[in-house]
Amino acid sequence: MSKKVDTSVNLNGLILKNPIMTASGTFGFGKEYEDFMDISKLGAVVVKGLTLKPKKGNKTPRIAETPSGILNSIGLENPGVEHFIKEELSYLKRKGMTVIANIAGNTIEEYCEMARILNDTECDAIEMNISCPNVKKGGVAFGTDKDVVYKITSEVKNNLDKPLIVKLSPNVTDIKEIAKSVEKGGADCLSLINTLIGMAVDIKTRRPILKNNIGGLSGPAIKPVALRMVWQVSNTVNIPIIGMGGITSIEDVIEFLLVGANAVAIGTGNFINPAINSELVDKLEEYLIDNNISNVNELVGKIEPY
Amino acid sequence: MSKKVDTSVNLNGLILKNPIMTASGTFGFGKEYEDFMDISKLGAVVVKGLTLKPKKGNKTPRIAETPSGILNSIGLENPGVEHFIKEELSYLKRKGMTVIANIAGNTIEEYCEMARILNDTECDAIEMNISCPNVKKGGVAFGTDKDVVYKITSEVKNNLDKPLIVKLSPNVTDIKEIAKSVEKGGADCLSLINTLIGMAVDIKTRRPILKNNIGGLSGPAIKPVALRMVWQVSNTVNIPIIGMGGITSIEDVIEFLLVGANAVAIGTGNFINPAINSELVDKLEEYLIDNNISNVNELVGKIEPY
Amino acid sequence: MKYIENCTVNKNEKIIDDIYRMELKSNKIVKDSKAGQFLEIKVNNLNYPLLRRPISINEINLDENLLVIYYKTVGKGTKILSQVKKGEKLSVVGPLGNGFDTSYEGLNIGIVGGGIGIAPLVELAKSLYQKNNVNIYLGFNDKPYLINRLNELSNIVKVSTVSGSYGYKGFITEVLEKDIKEGNLDLLYACGPKGMLKKIKDIAKEFNIRCQVSLEERMGCGIGACLGCSIEVNGQMKKVCVDGPVFWSNEVNLDE
Amino acid sequence: MKYIENCTVNKNEKIIDDIYRMELKSNKIVKDSKAGQFLEIKVNNLNYPLLRRPISINEINLDENLLVIYYKTVGKGTKILSQVKKGEKLSVVGPLGNGFDTSYEGLNIGIVGGGIGIAPLVELAKSLYQKNNVNIYLGFNDKPYLINRLNELSNIVKVSTVSGSYGYKGFITEVLEKDIKEGNLDLLYACGPKGMLKKIKDIAKEFNIRCQVSLEERMGCGIGACLGCSIEVNGQMKKVCVDGPVFWSNEVNLDE
Numbered sequence A, B: 001m002s003k004k005v006d007t008s009v010n011l012n013g014l015i016l017k018n019p020i021m022t023a024s025g026t027f028g029f030g031k032e033y034e035d036f037m038d039i040s041k042l043g044a045v046v047v048k049g050l051t052l053k054p055k056k057g058n059k060t061p062r063i064a065e066t067p068s069g070i071l072n073s074i075g076l077e078n079p080g081v082e083h084f085i086k087e088e089l090s091y092l093k094r095k096g097m098t099v100i101a102n103i104a105g106n107t108i109e110e111y112c113e114m115a116r117i118l119n120d121t122e123c124d125a126i127e128m129n130i131s132c133p134n135v136k137k138g139g140v141a142f143g144t145d146k147d148v149v150y151k152i153t154s155e156v157k158n159n160l161d162k163p164l165i166v167k168l169s170p171n172v173t174d175i176k177e178i179a180k181s182v183e184k185g186g187a188d189c190l191s192l193i194n195t196l197i198g199m200a201v202d203i204k205t206r207r208p209i210l211k212n213n214i215g216g217l218s219g220p221a222i223k224p225v226a227l228r229m230v231w232q233v234s235n236t237v238n239i240p241i242i243g244m245g246g247i248t249s250i251e252d253v254i255e256f257l258l259v260g261a262n263a264v265a266i267g268t269g270n271f272i273n274p275a276i277n278s279e280l281v282d283k284l285e286e287y288l289i290d291n292n293i294s295n296v297n298e299l300v301g302k303i304e305p306y
Numbered sequence C, D: 001m002k003y004i005e006n007c008t009v010n011k012n013e014k015i016i017d018d019i020y021r022m023e024l025k026s027n028k029i030v031k032d033s034k035a036g037q038f039l040e041i042k043v044n045n046l047n048y049p050l051l052r053r054p055i056s057i058n059e060i061n062l063d064e065n066l067l068v069i070y071y072k073t074v075g076k077g078t079k080i081l082s083q084v085k086k087g088e089k090l091s092v093v094g095p096l097g098n099g100f101d102t103s104y105e106g107l108n109i110g111i112v113g114g115g116i117g118i119a120p121l122v123e124l125a126k127s128l129y130q131k132n133n134v135n136i137y138l139g140f141n142d143k144p145y146l147i148n149r150l151n152e153l154s155n156i157v158k159v160s161t162v163s164g165s166y167g168y169k170g171f172i173t174e175v176l177e178k179d180i181k182e183g184n185l186d187l188l189y190a191c192g193p194k195g196m197l198k199k200i201k202d203i204a205k206e207f208n209i210r211c212q213v214s215l216e217e218r219m220g221c222g223i224g225a226c227l228g229c230s231i232e233v234n235g236q237m238k239k240v241c242v243d244g245p246v247f248w249s250n251e252v253n254l255d256e
């Protein structure tokens, strides 16, 4: 490639060298993929969802396959925020990477405490998951009520100097309303979508496939819902958007940019092709060159609706 | 098949000879499938959504394929309720079929008027679509607010002696709450799910594939969401449920029955295999015989959750 | 009568570039088929790609019970189709659509095709040739195909390529227009990209010639049940899959 | 080191009933593989079925750069796999998992397998045989397979079938228990259905013999990133895909 193209994006102050990120919970803490690619090529790594204390998660089976999708009920298994800071963060930062810590809590105060703890670290931004459908006392209520969403966003923001990304649940009647509350609450960026709530059944045993009965649906199956929500939200708010849901190809990436995502995250796609993230970084550059686009931002929101 | 099994189901007074129905909007008015099967074998035919006056629907393209799913934005093209009664209903009734008229309106009064008109006909029940996402002034608001849902259900029920089935939109934060309002409003039966709202993008033209920009997602992709909602609703209300969303095989039918559906409807599956409905009637009988189940109702709700 | 039939693939070969020819063994569909009708083909037996693909009938071979199709690999479905091997089976629904009205005799007929739209013109020419004087106009981007076969079924075949590699350099509608001005065509049939159809519709209007056009639309069911393919024809909603794909050019709006 | 490799299928044949044997040409994965490790295979290049399928390595053939697998057709993915033809390519990720610990010498070893769980025991026997006295115990429902190959790689192979069609009639764990009581096994390895593993775990405990068991769990990634396969081992969360699939039987809970 001789011609130079600009793939960098600015998420309200958080600058990424390219818009290709990993989706939380699908990329571990990065190391797991090092046999397959140079992870420092990626725009950013969003790490597995962290809680204040270590968590064992749900019982297995935690994964079920569905038509062009998967259900997961991991239940936020993670080593806790302190362990992350000590053991994982510095490793990734030493590689010069942009690292985004994804956090989940049971109370607003827990979210705030994690924000304070992470504020004093090298991590580049925080993605607040208010939508994880798996933890019974947690996510659901936070992510689906616009007033609670406003409150939690503004309080966490008060405890944080770093950029705050809020990740939205698609399991709501009106995603625009929630997005507006997040923006009003002072978030720097939005990230959507998290998983749709679903279920899979084993007719031989007459039991759910997941031990948790229900789980979060991700993968290509949900891409149409994700594209619709990103499009609606990008027409509603003025803060940048990280789009995700079912991305498995460069065409999918372009679709998300066109409907208004400033960056994209790949989740389930990593399981099908563990080198996908770095391949997409290359393919995005090729796409821009082939289509005579000098700056990736020229694509953002460029869909022409009827 | 020598052994006899009982496949009949009772939907709160509406008796079907078997629980295999067609989903509204995917089976025309029945005739279209007569080259492929004896349609009188089916438990019931739910006809294309009807409006008070004829409707031309949206502009094409109205169909987009997505991973294991399709989006549609038909926009309720139909010849109007009077034409249905005159030209289509008697034909189906002469074949001895159970016919369910699916109705959609712009106002509560329109729904009530259609109910009154249909009440004096041979049709066996009415399925009220309060969830069609395609008509801008219509469905959305009705189907997503629990108070409106209560109001419209009870008013329509007041204008109707026939069984009233209410069809729910999955595009809501809490499907259980909506289902409870429908039950309280006096509906005889629930039907779920209608389509999820989605979007598809053509990156070459940088335009949505659908002329309507957004459309309703159906097919195998949405099956996990549909199963979850049927399960949640069947644990919440006491009226029977018609389950649908992505059924393409007998295994899918059994899954819906296990999570609590008393009958099932096949939509998108008709497009892939135009004989699927009658094949499923046979396969259900085989399944019951093979598994030593003498009555199909023994399967309903028999999932054992963890 | 429409059928669902499991057809064995008798041949599946590349013709040029991205254009393939397939022969399907059929006992039922083949017997009821006519020119201008199409098939809905499931390219594999998975739920992905989900929908059947509409493909026109290129030739009906009743002696050998074969349905021939030509298809261009444009996306996932047609790419999978191109990898199917002889002997494998495909689920086919058909015959679908109204087909061309070929109940004419003694006329000077112009048949115009562009790109992959040329595929259905073979069976069309077969049903018109000898009863009529058949002139065929074919437009390609660069590499022509099916010319020899169409030569056998017509009085004359005229060809253009955009690249100039074969025949007239330019659009075939230019050749057509010239012939209409000079000669005397009574009836037109056309199948091809929308831009070409629009131009032919205009020509037909200008010279007051009746013209049948074969349209494409994204389809759900292909059998008239889903209303996915409805277009307005003469102010009324018509389904491309059952009322079409062939319409009179003066009755359809090609501008959207 | 783990790789994504496009492996050409060298052979794909039915062995008995629903059990197939496949040879995959590999240049990278094969070099780093050991007994008890597994592969994640994408059965086609579509988004359906979406996930890769975990399949154990049956044999590592470094002379011919072949990885051999045995698989049973139970669902969509394995059925599609059974239709793949020689010469086609499959995307394979591997080698995955810890594999068996085979750093033992001079022991009386019992290797126990049931059903499709017998597949990985071939490479295991290879790495233990001659350094140890290897006794193999195989349980089948009705039709045995891989017996000849395992005979070449062990001191003795004992077989049982539930149907009684071959060998001892009943469960292989009954044969194993009898041998343990009479003779003298120092170390056990086991792979097979959960019920069998439970029984072997109990036997190992009762007679105080160390035992490695290979487990199965539904997987998302197969490489330790999704935490889909986490189980509690000695009070700590461990991933079947990287910390396993092989664990010491006394450390895992097989009752859930």
Ligand SMILES: Cc1cc2nc3c(=O)[nH]c(=O)nc-3n(C[C@H](O)[C@H](O)[C@H](O)COP(=O)(O)OP(=O)(O)OC[C@H]3O[C@@H](n4cnc5c(N)ncnc54)[C@H](O)[C@@H]3O)c2cc1C
Pocket (backbone or CB within 6 Å): B064, B065, C038, C049, C051, C052, C053, C054, C055, C056, C057, C069, C070, C071, C072, C073, C074, C075, C076, C077, C078, C079, C116, C119, C120, C215, C216, C217, C218, C219, C245
């Ligand atoms: C009546 C009719 C006859 C046709 N005859 C032929 C023929 O003889 N030879 C041939 O090569 N092509 C023909 N086409 C076009 C052919 O159907 C599409 O090229 C094909 O469906 C593309 O499928 P894909 O999976 O490769 O592409 P994708 O773009 O991946 O398909 C995605 C979806 O869009 C639909 N779609 C895409 N392009 C078209 C199109 N042009 N028309 C309708 N649906 C489309 C597909 O069916 C599918 O549902 C015909 C179309 C119609 C409507």
Ligand SMILES: Cc1cc2nc3c(=O)[nH]c(=O)nc-3n(C[C@H](O)[C@H](O)[C@H](O)COP(=O)(O)OP(=O)(O)OC[C@H]3O[C@@H](n4cnc5c(N)ncnc54)[C@H](O)[C@@H]3O)c2cc1C
Pocket (backbone or CB within 6 Å): A064, A065, D038, D049, D051, D052, D053, D054, D055, D056, D057, D069, D070, D071, D072, D073, D074, D075, D076, D077, D078, D079, D116, D119, D120, D215, D216, D217, D218, D219, D245
């Ligand atoms: C480490 C490991 C090694 C294995 N080795 C072998 C082997 O050598 N030979 C063999 O025949 N089988 C083996 N299996 C089981 C094999 O993975 C499953 O039979 C296969 O995934 C079923 O896929 P399917 O599409 O045919 O079935 P489906 O039921 O349609 O699969 C649906 C989903 O469930 C998963 N799944 C279903 N059964 C299992 C299972 N038993 N374990 C894990 N995931 C499952 C599938 O991977 C898929 O994601 C192994 C499993 C594991 C975890």
Ligand SMILES: Cc1cc2nc3c(=O)[nH]c(=O)nc-3n(C[C@H](O)[C@H](O)[C@H](O)COP(=O)(O)O)c2cc1C
Pocket (backbone or CB within 6 Å): A023, A024, A025, A026, A048, A049, A050, A072, A074, A076, A102, A129, A132, A167, A193, A194, A195, A217, A218, A219, A220, A222, A244, A245, A246, A247, A265, A266, A267, A268, A269, D220, D226, D228
């Ligand atoms: C196995 C798995 C684990 C996940 N864990 C988290 C998590 O811890 N925190 C979070 O915000 N999202 C989590 N997600 C959601 C993803 O980050 C992403 O939003 C979703 O999967 C949609 O993207 P995809 O279709 O590309 O996977 C998880 C998804 C999967 C599949």
Ligand SMILES: Cc1cc2nc3c(=O)[nH]c(=O)nc-3n(C[C@H](O)[C@H](O)[C@H](O)COP(=O)(O)O)c2cc1C
Pocket (backbone or CB within 6 Å): B023, B024, B025, B026, B048, B049, B050, B072, B074, B076, B102, B129, B132, B167, B193, B194, B195, B217, B218, B219, B220, B222, B244, B245, B246, B247, B265, B266, B267, B268, B269, C220, C226, C228
């Ligand atoms: C082309 C199409 C048209 C539809 N039209 C209607 C309609 O008029 N009224 C209605 O209540 N539902 C309509 N639906 C929704 C279906 O009845 C059904 O609820 C939905 O498609 C989910 O089932 P499926 O996945 O089996 O298709 C339509 C669906 C499709 C695909």
Ligand code: FES
Pocket (backbone or CB within 6 Å): C218, C219, C220, C221, C222, C223, C224, C225, C226, C227, C228, C229, C230, C239, C240, C241, C242
């Ligand atoms: S494609 Fe369904 S009506 Fe034409």
Ligand code: FES
Pocket (backbone or CB within 6 Å): D218, D219, D220, D221, D222, D223, D224, D225, D226, D227, D228, D229, D230, D239, D240, D241, D242
């Ligand atoms: S399968 Fe993903 S961590 Fe084991």
